[in-house]
Amino acid sequence: MNIPNEGSMNVPFFRPSISETAIAEVTECLRSGWLTTGPRVKQFEFEFAKFIGAKHAVAVNSCTAALHLAVEAMQLKAGQGVLVPTMTFAATAEIVLYQGGIPILVDCDPATLNMDFEDAANKLEAARSGTLQGSPIEVVGIIPVHVGGLMLDVDHIDAFAKKHTLWVVEDAAHALPSAYRSGADQAWRMCGENTAAVTCYSFYANKTMTTGEGGMAVTSDPHLADRMRQMSLHGLSHDAWKRFQGNSQWDYQIVAPGYKYNLTDLAAAIGLHQLQRVEAMRQERENIAEFFFQRFRNVAELELPPQLENRLHSWHLFPIRLCLDRLSIDRNEFIQCLRERGVGCSVHWRPLHLHPYYQETLQWQASDCPTATHVWNRLVSLPIFPGMTEPEQEHVVRVVTELCAKYSLRQPAAQTNPSGT
Template sequence: MIEDAAHALPAAARSPDGRWRSVGTTAEQTCFSFYANKTITTGEGGMLVTDDDGLASRARLMSLHGLSRDAWDRFRTAGSWDYKILAAGFKYNLTDIAAALGREQLKKAVTLAQARARIAARYSELLRDVVEVDVPKVRNDRQPSWHLYVIRLRLEALNIDRDRFIEELNAAGIGTSVHWRPLHMHPLYRERYGYRPEDFPVSTSEWERCISLPIFPSMTSAEIDRVAETVRAIATDHVRRMAV
């Protein structure tokens, strides 16, 4: 099994026996992304982890053209220049500079995640009573990474749609985004496979009401409060009035 944990480091879940299991420890292989907006970063790139020595060796081989030895092994003092192509590999290797950055970031992964968790908790505290907005719910047997903080608008309670809500946040100087557009709504899949929004009504409906609020470890209390207050104000200004 290959686990896609692109956004999840260092999330954890409690197993039935009560033990906490960190992401990356349950599957045969786990893949992480370290792009600039992830929970830790190398600028670009990622990491594969496994406890299978054979898989690890194969991954290293395939990551650099299928070469038997990388440049470091060939050109250091004790090395030899000789190399051979053993497989039809790729160019997926992380640069030394990016890897050095990643090693330092890994040391801070838990601290950065704790900062994100505090921000998420503050958002939820401030927005929990805004009836036009649903905040994320966290199970007591889960520790999310809080790569994103996604609110869901109750569109039936508002007289504007999600895109207009985002426009008003932007006008107030608050940058937001939407994560992620369902695959069946991308042109490639729509045109190649004939998918329609109504083919997947739940994901289509959820997509139409999601907004990702700003969240990053150095976010200040004043910044969090301002975002939440602006969300509340926009929701209040656009409450759908019931006809009488």
């Protein structure tokens, strides 16, 4: 393969893939005169629910908004606790705080980085008994996250929730389209296909499909759907956009103090066409992941992400783990070297219990989630996105492999050939 000069190669962490048909749809939306929540949002909701296999979908302006609406609809009250993984983005726990609730941070499974249910059971018991924070906490819910797009065992989540009388709101920001099945002879269940009371997705710019900014909440409960839809538009008595249609009633009533979380038709115009390509884009990412697995399999300084049977992985992320005991540099230095050589990357994530707010205000300590505390210093998320060219993939592999060889603590004779031959 003809590889461009390394000096001219700069691989971003992510590059959105927007089709010409989506651009044309946005143009048509602009010409229509209807820019905010309108007919395209309604069509997007219908098509998305159909794709997932859910009965109802509520389009909003972020996954954070979807999660907030979900826990509000589940009637989360001040002082109540919710189990939240520490390995997640800020939003998963923040929306509990929005309601005055208490996020109870749960450690991660060392293999998948998803929620550790043994630790969840221990934290739940400690919270309810009063040994976690000095007084008993009424724990009412759990918000699992499918890290990187690798789904948890949703049957296990359901059994855990029923055993402990918890509602389940699913943070599926990474998990579109991901799927799970209990065995090889079972049908696939897409994330959101009755896998939780409410499942919430992100359409942020770097997600598996995008509307620029945006999100969606899906549910099979019409009452939850109605509540989320109402609260997404200031708690109005009916859809605001209908007020401006010729045959609709102009009046409205405020029935609850809601929020301004609605999605625009401009965003939905992009989303409609992204949704049509979402599985094809997943397959592109899967192919890139397989290329990385093949080329990195003999690099002893790296630990690759798990591949589980009975999972359809979205491959939103490709997180490697550095074997720091075999390297003379740390994770931050490794990232700096990647960036200097034109490889965009990120870290998912600094665990919540290691952020100043959770340590200073909520009294969480590094020892409370020891697995996450240990593993996050090894994590690096490599670029993986549809449209990533073969030269870009080759460049990522070459740079990562050469850095591992350069800073390896092994003898030179045992070095991996960076050419992959």
